[in-house]
Amino acid sequence: MKTDEQLGLHVKQFLIDKGVETPMVDNGLTDLEKIAEIKDKFTDIMNALGLDLRDDSLIDTPSRVAKMYVNEIFFGLDYKHFPKATTVDNKMKYDEMVIERNINVQSNCEHHFVIIDGSCHISYIPKNKVLGLSKLNRIVQFFSKRPQIQERLTEQIYYALSYILETEDIGVIIEAAHYCVKSRGIQDVNSDTVTSKMGGCFKTDPEARKEFLSIINKQK
Numbered sequence: 001m002k003t004d005e006q007l008g009l010h011v012k013q014f015l016i017d018k019g020v021e022t023p024m025v026d027n028g029l030t031d032l033e034k035i036a037e038i039k040d041k042f043t044d045i046m047n048a049l050g051l052d053l054r055d056d057s058l059i060d061t062p063s064r065v066a067k068m069y070v071n072e073i074f075f076g077l078d079y080k081h082f083p084k085a086t087t088v089d090n091k092m093k094y095d096e097m098v099i100e101r102n103i104n105v106q107s108n109c110e111h112h113f114v115i116i117d118g119s120c121h122i123s124y125i126p127k128n129k130v131l132g133l134s135k136l137n138r139i140v141q142f143f144s145k146r147p148q149i150q151e152r153l154t155e156q157i158y159y160a161l162s163y164i165l166e167t168e169d170i171g172v173i174i175e176a177a178h179y180c181v182k183s184r185g186i187q188d189v190n191s192d193t194v195t196s197k198m199g200g201c202f203k204t205d206p207e208a209r210k211e212f213l214s215i216i217n218k219q220k
Helices: 005-018 031-048 061-073 133-144 150-165 206-217
Strands: 087-089 098-109 115-124 129-131 170-178 193-198
Touching: 005 150, 031 061, 098 133, 098 150, 098 170, 098 206, 115 133, 115 150, 115 206, 129 133, 129 150, 133 150, 150 170, 150 193, 170 206
Parallel strands: none
Antiparallel strands: 087 129, 098 115, 115 170, 170 193
């Protein structure tokens, strides 16, 4: 994946200004140092649970978990991984909705570190800029790959796109199942959670909102 850390840092500051950035601190650790420290701590967790780390099925688990956390499921905590999101001028003067439905969302609840699994739907009306469609998926993926609550994830996607596209005419909807609800606690396997962030015409114009909702709910 092509990345753009400088764009990511600008987006980060924009999210901070909007009050929707993930609570983070710079601990100064490199990726290798993070992996080493998580490996040690997860070894302690497994020992506390009474698991025998001499077993050939368990011996490498702390290392696997540490690498997974840093390189895979939480890579969105580091803006060096922010996706390249080059826009092009809207020379064709396109002024209708651009909608991408059913973008995959795989994240982790920051309260219990278990799975959030669902879909994101995005619509925007271009002004001066148009964004490559795959970049919408990349931006959703980036903010999903960190401990999250769905409300903040929705806001982060919206404001990142607002900054990049220089427009507030954006709608973001996420529908997801939370395994902190599904696999523990109440253990309700049927419920899901829907969050939305509407800006510009999607917030002020009922017809624009209605069109967006109608299209994303239309049977394929």
